[in-house]
Amino acid sequence: MTKNFIKPLTGASAVSEAMRQIDPDVVAAYPITPQTEIVMKFSQFVNDGKVNTEFVPVESEHSAMSACVGASAAGARAMTATASAGLALMWEILYVAASNRLPIVMPVVNRALSAPINIHCDHSDTMGARDSGWIQIYCESAQEAYDNVIAAVRIAEHEKILLPVMVCQDGFITSHAMERVDILEDEKVKKFAGELKLPFPLLDTDNPVTYGPLDLFDYYFEHKRQQSEAISHVFEVTDSIYKEFEKISGRKYNRVETYKIKDAETAIVALNSTIGTAKDVVDALREKGEKVGLLFPRMFRPFPAEEIAEKLSGLSAVAVLDRSETFSGTGGPMLADIKSALYEKESRPTILKYIYGLGGREINPAQIEQVFSDLKEVKKGKKVEQVVYLGVRE
Amino acid sequence: MSEKGWKELEIGGRITEAGNAAKYKTGDWRTFLPDVDREKCINCLQCYLYCPDMAIEAKADGTLGKIDLDYCKGCGICSNICPVKCIEMKKEEK
Ligand code: SF4
Ligand code: SF4
Numbered sequence: 001m002t003k004n005f006i007k008p009l010t011g012a013s014a015v016s017e018a019m020r021q022i023d024p025d026v027v028a029a030y031p032i033t034p035q036t037e038i039v040m041k042f043s044q045f046v047n048d049g050k051v052n053t054e055f056v057p058v059e060s061e062h063s064a065m066s067a068c069v070g071a072s073a074a075g076a077r078a079m080t081a082t083a084s085a086g087l088a089l090m091w092e093i094l095y096v097a098a099s100n101r102l103p104i105v106m107p108v109v110n111r112a113l114s115a116p117i118n119i120h121c122d123h124s125d126t127m128g129a130r131d132s133g134w135i136q137i138y139c140e141s142a143q144e145a146y147d148n149v150i151a152a153v154r155i156a157e158h159e160k161i162l163l164p165v166m167v168c169q170d171g172f173i174t175s176h177a178m179e180r181v182d183i184l185e186d187e188k189v190k191k192f193a194g195e196l197k198l199p200f201p202l203l204d205t206d207n208p209v210t211y212g213p214l215d216l217f218d219y220y221f222e223h224k225r226q227q228s229e230a231i232s233h234v235f236e237v238t239d240s241i242y243k244e245f246e247k248i249s250g251r252k253y254n255r256v257e258t259y260k261i262k263d264a265e266t267a268i269v270a271l272n273s274t275i276g277t278a279k280d281v282v283d284a285l286r287e288k289g290e291k292v293g294l295l296f297p298r299m300f301r302p303f304p305a306e307e308i309a310e311k312l313s314g315l316s317a318v319a320v321l322d323r324s325e326t327f328s329g330t331g332g333p334m335l336a337d338i339k340s341a342l343y344e345k346e347s348r349p350t351i352l353k354y355i356y357g358l359g360g361r362e363i364n365p366a367q368i369e370q371v372f373s374d375l376k377e378v379k380k381g382k383k384v385e386q387v388v389y390l391g392v393r394e
Numbered sequence: 395m396s397e398k399g400w401k402e403l404e405i406g407g408r409i410t411e412a413g414n415a416a417k418y419k420t421g422d423w424r425t426f427l428p429d430v431d432r433e434k435c436i437n438c439l440q441c442y443l444y445c446p447d448m449a450i451e452a453k454a455d456g457t458l459g460k461i462d463l464d465y466c467k468g469c470g471i472c473s474n475i476c477p478v479k480c481i482e483m484k485k486e487e488k
Contacts (some may be wrong), residue, residue: 101406162405200408210409223407224432229400 004188009181011139011174012364014146015081015107015167016041017181020051021173021189022153024105025076025196028056028067032086033119034171035109047279061086065093067106072102075154077200079104083171084111087125091132097164098133099227100211103156103198104164106134107149110272110323111171112359120360121171123271124324125337127333133227134167135234136301138271142179145169147251148186148298155242160233162198170273172360188248200261231302238299238354255304257296258311260286262291266349266375267312270321271296271337274363281368292372297334305341312338313345317378319371321353321363331355350378356390367391400486422466426483428461434480441481446467 015038019027027046029039046055047148054071058064064080071078083089085107097104108126112118126136142300145167152165169175200209211302215223235255242253259279261267268278275296284294295311296320297304312318322332330336331353342348352374357363367390378384404410428441434483435458442452449466473481 099406181395198402200410207410208412209404213407213409215407219403219407222398222403223405225400226403226405230405 001061003237004185005047005155005183006181007181008178009183010037010176011142011143011145011169012037012176013041013110014142014179014181014183015149015169016045016172017105017183018149018189019079019194019245020045021184021186022077022079022150022193023051023190024055024079025102026051026054026068026071026078027080028058028063028071028078028142029080030061030082030086031288032059032061032083034111034175035081035083035086035107035177037106038109038124062093065090067096068104068106069093069097069100069102070137071282072097072104072198073100074203075198076121077157077196078102079106081107082287083109084119087129092127094132094134095127096165096212101162101227101230104165105149105152105156105163106164106166108166108168109171109175110168119171121173121273122144122358122360123179124358125210126166126168127300127324127326129166130301131334134301134338135161136164136299137165137167137299138295138296138298139167139169140170140275141273142177142181143251144253145174146183147182147245147249147253148206148370149190150189151241152247154244155234155238157196157198158233158241159199160236161230161255163227163230163235163319164233165173168272172261173273182249182251183382184249185315192245192248196284215272234302235304253298255299256307256311257295257298259291260298261292261295261311261315264378265291266317266319267293267315267321268293268321268368268371268375269295269297269312270302270332271323274321274323274368277332277363277365278368280364281372283370284365285369290372290376300334303337303341305337308338312349314340314348316351317352317375318349319375320355321355321356322355323355323373325355325358352378352384353387361391363391395466408413408457420467421449421462421464423488424463424466426468426469426470427463427486428466428470428472429481429482429484430458431480434478436478438477440475440477444462444475446471
């Protein structure tokens with residue numbers, strides 16, 4: 001039996017390790033920067049006989065997701081991984097996976113979308129897919145990516161859920177940076193993941209079943225209503241699975257993560273690796289006596305609106321940092337959700353809108369400090385209406 | 395409406411009963427109706443083979459049988475495939 005061990009791993013390799021331990025029945029994947037390392041390492045595990053997985057080297061991401069849909073409908077535990085244009089090419093089948101209620105788990109390494117072509121991090125790929133019916137989990141570090149890929153298998157496959165899950169990490173910043181990662185014993189992960197038992201597998205030929213039939217005005221709406229119902233159970237299921245995961249790992253996860261927000265007057269809301277950078281800035285400002293904090297919606301779909309509103313409503317000013325643009329003319333995608341979450345609250349913080357880091361543009365501590373100082377000005381009464389493009393050259 | 399509500403249906407539109415397509419009557423989609431000139435028909439049964447809804451009957455003696463109007467959706471494939479052009483698609487008066 002293997003033991004827990006600490007290993008220096010990139011975010012991408014940490015995810016390959018999780019996939020090795022989960023040992024899915026089928027992995028169908030196509031390489032794309034910066035996801036490549038996940039599939040490269042995993043295919044090595046297949047080659048070396050370390051997993052029992054049927055590996056399908058497909059000709060495109062559309063096919064990767066299609067093969068996963070077929071495998072999952074057959075009753076297999078299916079996984080893939082992608083990024084950017086790869087996710088965009090899967091688009092049609094993302095909806096097919098979610099609507100067919102297939103619990104596929106897909107690590108996504110966030111990367112900008114073309115054009116112009118860019119291989120670096122922003123969140124426009126997964127943000128675009130936010131309404132596809134997939135559950136979305138965001139991760140700050142390699143450790144979080146490893147842990148959440150394992151937890152995601154259980155969330156996806158829960159009988160009340162049966163929905164696919166994306167586990168997102170930042171391209172290059174997380175996927176290619178070496179970190180200290182605590183890897184669980186193989187046996188522990190195997191036991192935690194358990195056996196997959198999907199209702200109505202296609203391979204059960206004694207009980208034939210049709211997947212994906214024509215579903216017109218007479219039934220389609222009911223099936224969409226069922227999807228919303230499944231989504232409404234995601235929070236309770238995630239909470240219990242995170243608790244179970246804590247028991248085997250000692251690491252605690254929440255749908256909404258906060259940092260020093262309890263007595264904070266102002267806070268920044270952001271996703272993924274930016275939270276790591278911002279934690280340092282918060283620590284430094286706290287030492288100077290400033291009451292600042294952070295909020296990280298680890299789960300972005302479904303959106304934990306009530307909990308976020310609860311945590312932010314008492315603050316005087318909040319800055320929402322979006323690493324993607326919606327081109328709605330009103331700011332980023334997270335901003336819209338945060339604002340609407342707060343609408344019902346009697347006391348609401350003033351909200352500052354930022355778009356940053358597009359195409360991998362660096363976000364550094366000085367910029368985060370600038371945001372906190374903007375928040376301070378707003379707290380004192382300064383008005384800022386417009387979206388601020390943080391780090392763009394004028 | 396007598397159809398089941400969302401709580402009673404299988405998720406994802408799964409059909410867990412085999413061979414129940416017969417319950418779905420496609421005949422009410424029709425605008426045109428196939429009209430067979432039995433005099434000209436050479437009983438080749440191409441129409442029977444090509445009908446996407448299995449609405450055309452082939453009799454045990456190998457000749458052309460009835461067209462089941464509960465399922466004929468009026469697509470005209472039979473008319474198109476017929477080698478002697480003895481199936482005319484006529485506008486249905488309802
Ligand atoms: S019109 Fe179409 S559905 Fe009707 S009998 Fe001919 S082929 Fe079949
Ligand atoms: S295809 Fe035409 S000729 Fe052949 S059986 Fe049908 S109606 Fe008769």
